[in-house]
Amino acid sequence: MLLDQILIQTVNGIVTGMILALVASGLTLIFGIMDVVNFAHGELFMLGAYVGVITIVASGSFWLALVVATLVIALLGAVIQITTLRPLLGRDPLTTILATFGLSLVLQNYALWQFGPVARKIPEPFTGHFTLFYLDYPWYRLAIAGLSAAIIGALWLFLKFGTYGIWIRATTQDRVMAAAMGIPVPWVHTAVFAIGAGMAAASGVLFGPLVGVNHAMGLDWVLKAFIVVVVGGMGNLGGSIAASIFISLLEAYASLWVSPAQAVIVSFVALILTLLFRPTGLFVPTPK
Amino acid sequence: MSRHSPVAFWTGFTLVLVLLIVAPLVLPEFWRRFVTEILIWGLLAMSSDILIGYTGMVSFGHSAFFGLGMYGAAAALLSVKPPSLWLAIVYGLVAAAGVAVFVAYFSTRLRDIYFSITTLIFSQIFYVIIFTWTEVTGGENGLSFRRPVLAIPGLFSMPFDSNTLHWFVLAVVTVSYLVLRRITQSPFGMVLQSIRENEPRTRAVGYAVEQYKIVAVMLSGLFAGLAGVLYAVHNRFAAPDYVFFLISGEVVIFNVMGGIGTLVGPLVGAAFFLLLREGFSRFFTEFYLIPVGVIFTAMVIFMPQGLLGFLRRRLNE
Numbered sequence: 001m002l003l004d005q006i007l008i009q010t011v012n013g014i015v016t017g018m019i020l021a022l023v024a025s026g027l028t029l030i031f032g033i034m035d036v037v038n039f040a041h042g043e044l045f046m047l048g049a050y051v052g053v054i055t056i057v058a059s060g061s062f063w064l065a066l067v068v069a070t071l072v073i074a075l076l077g078a079v080i081q082i083t084t085l086r087p088l089l090g091r092d093p094l095t096t097i098l099a100t101f102g103l104s105l106v107l108q109n110y111a112l113w114q115f116g117p118v119a120r121k122i123p124e125p126f127t128g129h130f131t132l133f134y135l136d137y138p139w140y141r142l143a144i145a146g147l148s149a150a151i152i153g154a155l156w157l158f159l160k161f162g163t164y165g166i167w168i169r170a171t172t173q174d175r176v177m178a179a180a181m182g183i184p185v186p187w188v189h190t191a192v193f194a195i196g197a198g199m200a201a202a203s204g205v206l207f208g209p210l211v212g213v214n215h216a217m218g219l220d221w222v223l224k225a226f227i228v229v230v231v232g233g234m235g236n237l238g239g240s241i242a243a244s245i246f247i248s249l250l251e252a253y254a255s256l257w258v259s260p261a262q263a264v265i266v267s268f269v270a271l272i273l274t275l276l277f278r279p280t281g282l283f284v285p286t287p288k
Numbered sequence: 289m290s291r292h293s294p295v296a297f298w299t300g301f302t303l304v305l306v307l308l309i310v311a312p313l314v315l316p317e318f319w320r321r322f323v324t325e326i327l328i329w330g331l332l333a334m335s336s337d338i339l340i341g342y343t344g345m346v347s348f349g350h351s352a353f354f355g356l357g358m359y360g361a362a363a364a365l366l367s368v369k370p371p372s373l374w375l376a377i378v379y380g381l382v383a384a385a386g387v388a389v390f391v392a393y394f395s396t397r398l399r400d401i402y403f404s405i406t407t408l409i410f411s412q413i414f415y416v417i418i419f420t421w422t423e424v425t426g427g428e429n430g431l432s433f434r435r436p437v438l439a440i441p442g443l444f445s446m447p448f449d450s451n452t453l454h455w456f457v458l459a460v461v462t463v464s465y466l467v468l469r470r471i472t473q474s475p476f477g478m479v480l481q482s483i484r485e486n487e488p489r490t491r492a493v494g495y496a497v498e499q500y501k502i503v504a505v506m507l508s509g510l511f512a513g514l515a516g517v518l519y520a521v522h523n524r525f526a527a528p529d530y531v532f533f534l535i536s537g538e539v540v541i542f543n544v545m546g547g548i549g550t551l552v553g554p555l556v557g558a559a560f561f562l563l564l565r566e567g568f569s570r571f572f573t574e575f576y577l578i579p580v581g582v583i584f585t586a587m588v589i590f591m592p593q594g595l596l597g598f599l600r601r602r603l604n605e
Contacts, residue, residue, distance in 0.1 A: 037401050087589045093401055094346050095588055098544055101537055102585035109577040223412060226405050261420050268413045272394055275406060 004133040005256055011132065013252030015141045017245035018148035022203040023221055024228040024240040025152055026196030031229065032236070033172045033192045035093045036085055039100040041200055041225060042218025043107035048073045048201025049213040050111060053120045062125035062205075069205045070198040077197025081190045089189070104218075111215040119212025122205065144206045151202060152241060155195070159237075168192055227267050231274045233281025243282060246270075297602060305462060312454040324454045326562055327461045328518045330555030333542035334468055335511030340540070341549030342472055343504045344484030345399075349391060349407030350539045352414045353509040355531030356383040357516020359418065362431045362526040371436040377517050384513020385506065387414065392505035396498055399487070408533055415531040430527030448521075457518050464511055468551055471507065472604065480504055541584050547594030550603045556596055 027041050048069045055065035084099050126143075129136040159165040170178040171188045179185045204213075211217065228247055232239030247267045254263035274282055308327070312320045332354055339345045360383030361376040368375055395406040418425045425431065438452060439445035446452065471477050479500050482490045491497045520526050529535075538561065539554075546557025564583065568576035587594070596603070 037405075084585055084589060091592075094404065095592065097346070097348075097401060097404060098540065099585050099588045101540070102581045102588060104581075105537075105577045106581035106585070109575045109581070113575045113578065223409070227409065230402065230405055259420065261416060264416055265413060268409055268416075271406075271409055275394065275398060275402070 002256075006253065008132060008135060008137075009252040009256060010249065011137070011141075013249035014245060015145045016252070017248030018145040019203050019207050020221070020224055020228060020248055021241040021244035022148040022151060022206075023200055024225040024232070024244050025155065025237055026199035027222075027225045028229045028232070028237060028240045029155075029199075030193055030196040033168060034085070034089075034096075034189050036096040036193075037093060037100070038193075038196065039097055039222065040080070040104040040107060041100075041196070042220075042222030043104045043111070044073055044077060044197045044200040044218075045204040045207075045221050046111060046213070046215060046218035047076070047107060048204030049122065049208045049217065050115055050120070050204075051201065052122055052205035052208055053213055056122060062123070065122075066202060066205045069201045073201030074194040074198030078190050078194040080197070081193035085193065086186060086189070089186070104222075108215055108218065115215065117214070119214040121212060122208030124209040140209065144210075147206060148203065151199065152237075155199070156237065164188075164191070224267065227271045231271055231282055236281060239281055246282075305458075308458050309455065312451045317450065320450050320454060322562065322566070324450075324457050324522060326555070326559045327454075327457050328515055328522060329538075329542065329558040329562065331461045331464055331518065332512050332515035333539055333546070333554030333558045334465060334551050335508045335515060336539050337543055337548060337551055337554045338468060338472070338480070338504055338508040338511075340543050341551075341553075342477060342484060343480040343501065345396075345501070345504075346404045346540065347407045347505075347508070348404045348533060348536045348540060349395075349409075349411035350508075350512050351531050351533055351535035352387050352391065352407075352411035353384045353512035354516040354519070354535060354539075355411075355414065355418065355526075355528070356387045357381070357513030358520040358526040358530055359383060359425060359431070359516075360513065361517040361520040362433055365433040365436060365520075366431065371434060373436040373438060373521065376436060376521065377514070380517035380520070381510060381513050384509050384516065388506040388509025388513075391509065392502040396501040396505060408536065411531065411533050411536055415528060415533070418531050419528045425528070426526075428528060430525055430529075432525040435521060435524050453522065457522065460514065460518060464514065465551060465555075468511065472551065476500070476503070543594075544592075545584065545587055545594055547596035547600065550594075550596050550600050552603055553594050553596035553600075557594060560595060 023041065023045055027038055030036050030038050030041075051069040051072045052065040055068045056062060059065070080103060084103060085096060088095050088099060124138065124140045126140060128139040130139060131137070157165075159169060167178070167183045167188055168191070170181070170183060171185055175185055178188075204217075224247065228240055228243045231247065232241070232243030247270060250266050250270055251260075251263045254266040308323070311323050315323065332350065335353075336347055336350045339347045357380040360380035363383070364376040364379035365371040391407060391410045395403055395410065398406055419427060421427070435448055435453075437445055437447045438456060448456070472480070479490065479495050482493075482495075483497055483500060487497060516530070519530070542557035542561055543554045544557070545560050546555065547553030561580065564580050565576050568579045572578060591597075593600070
C-alpha cells in the first residue's frame with residue numbers, strides 16, 4: 001500500500017516538477033542573460049492563466065488559449081522589459097528585484113481588480129483516465145509533463161542551433177563583445193524577457209485545469225521557482241530542470257506524511273542545505 | 289569629507305521630536321493612531337536600513353523578525369498574569385533574537401540577490417510554521433489579547449490611552465533611532481559601511497567580514513522584533529499575515545522610497561507609503577497597491593536615492 005502511494009507520488013512529483021521546470025527555466029534564462037531577478041514571474045504565470053481563461057470562454061479551444069496566452073504575455077513581457085528594465089541596465093542587479101517587485105504588486109492587484117477574488121476554472125482539453133494502482137489517473141497530467149518537456153526541449157534546441165539562440169548565448173557570455181559584433185544587445189534582452197514571460201504564461205495555462213485560476217496563484221510558484229533556480233544554480237538551464245523535479249519529488253513524498261502546506265518546508269530545508277554545502281547550486285561543478 | 293555643523297542636525301531633530309510629541313494633542317483620533325503606526329513601521333524600516341543601507345544586504349525577510357516579535361509579545365501577554373509590558377518586550381526580543389541567530393547564521397554566507405532570496409525563504413518558513421501550528425499560534429486567526437498597562441513596579445501604574453501609547457512608542461522609537469545612529473557611526477558601523485563599499489578589501493584589511501555581517505543581521509532583527517512588540521501592543525493582536533513576505537517587501541519599499549542609508553529616510557518612506565495608501569484607498573479601495581506599485585517602480589528607476597537621498601551626508605554626521 002505504501003509502495004503504491006510512493007509510486008503515485010513519484011508520478012505526481014514528476015508532473016508538477018515539469019511545470020515548475022517550465023516556470024523556472026524562464027526565470028533562469030532571464031537571470032542568466034540579463035542579471036535580472038524577475039520577481040514578477042509568478043504574476044506573468046497568473047496573467048497567462050487568466051488570458052487562457054478568457055480565450056477559452058471566447059473560443060472554446062484549449063490549444064488556441066495556450067497559444068494566445070503565450071503570445072499575449074510574451075508581448076506584455078516585452079513591454080515591461082522596455083519600460084522598466086531597460087533603464088536599469090548596468091545598475092546593481094538588486095534594483096531589478098525592487099522594480100519587478102513593484103511590478104508584481106501592480107499586476108497582482110490589477111488581476112484582483114479585473115477578475116475578482118473568485119477562482120476561475122480552465123476545463124481539461126481531454127478527460128481520459130487510466131488506472132494507476134487504485135487511482136483513476138488523468139491522462140491530461142501526463143500530457144502536461146510531456147508538453148512542458150517539449151517546450152523546454154524546443155527552447156534548448158533554439159538556444160543551441162538557432163541563429164538568434166546563438167545571439168542570446170553570445171550576449172550571456174560577453175555583452176560588450178556581442179555588441180561589438182553587431183548583435184543588437186538591448187533587443188536580445190527584450191526578446192529573452194518576452195520568451196521567459198511566454199513560457200511562464202504557457203505553464204499557467206497548462207497548470208490551470210489542475211488548480212483554480214486566481215490572482216494569488218503566482219506567489220507560490222515564484223517562491224518555488226526561486227528555490228529551484230538557486231538549488232539548480234542561477235542561470236543554469238539543465239540544473240533548473242533537474243532541481244525542479246528533485247524539489248517536486250521531495251514535496252510529493254513529504255505530503256504522504258504531512259499536509260501539503262507543511263510539505264513546502266521540505267523544499268525550504270533542501271534550499272538551506274544546498275546553500276550550506278553547495279552555495280553555487282547542486283548541479284554546477286565548482287564556483288568560478 | 290566636508291563637515292557641516294551638527295547644530296543643524298540636532299535642531300532639526302529636536303524640532304521633529306517636539307512636533308511628534310504635541311501631535312496627539314492636536315490631531316483627531318484617526319490621525320493620532322496613524323502617526324503612531326507610522327512610527328512603528330518606521331522603526332521596522334530603520335532596523336532593516338542597517339542591512340540595506342549600511343551593509344549593502346537587501347533583506348527580504350524582515351517580516352520574520354517583526355512577526356516573531358509580535359508572537360513573542362503575545363506569548364508573554366497571554367501566558368503571564370497579570371500581563372506585563374516589560375515582559376512582553378523581553379519575550380518579543382528573545383523570540384526575534386532566536387530567529388535572527390538562525391537566519392543570520394545561514395544567510396550571511398551568501399551575497400547580493402542570494403542573500404535576498406534566502407532571507408525571503410526564511411521568512412516564509414516561519415510563516416508556514418506559524419500558519420499551520422494552529423494549537424499554539426492560533427493559525428490563520430492569530431491571537432488577540434488585552435493591552436498591558438504602562439507600569440514600573442513600585443513606582444506607578446497606568447492604563448494606556450491613545451496619547452500615552454503614542455508617547456511610549458515615540459520614546460522607544462527615538463531611543464532606538466539614537467542607538468542605531470550611534471551604532472552606524474561607531475567603528476563597528478564603519479566596518480559595515482566598508483563591507484558595503486568593498487567587501488574583499490575589508491576582508492583583506494583583516495576584518496572578519498562574516499562575523500560583522502552576522503552581528504549586523506542580529507542587530508537588525510532585534511530592532512525589527514522591538515517594532516513587532518510595539519505593533520502587537522498597539523493593535524492587541526498577532527496575525528500570520530504580518531509574517532508573510534509581503535510585509536518584508538513593504539519594508540524594502542519604505543527604505544527605497546525614503547532613501548537608504550539615512551535611518552530617517554526609511555521612517556519618512558514609511559510615512560509616505562502609508563499616506564499614499566490612505567490617499568489612494570479613497571479612490572481605489574483595496575486596489576491601492578496598483579498606483580502605489582507604479583509610483584514605487586518609477587522611484588526605483590528615476591529616483592534611486594529616495595526622498596531623503598539628498599540629505600544622506602548630513603544625516604550621517
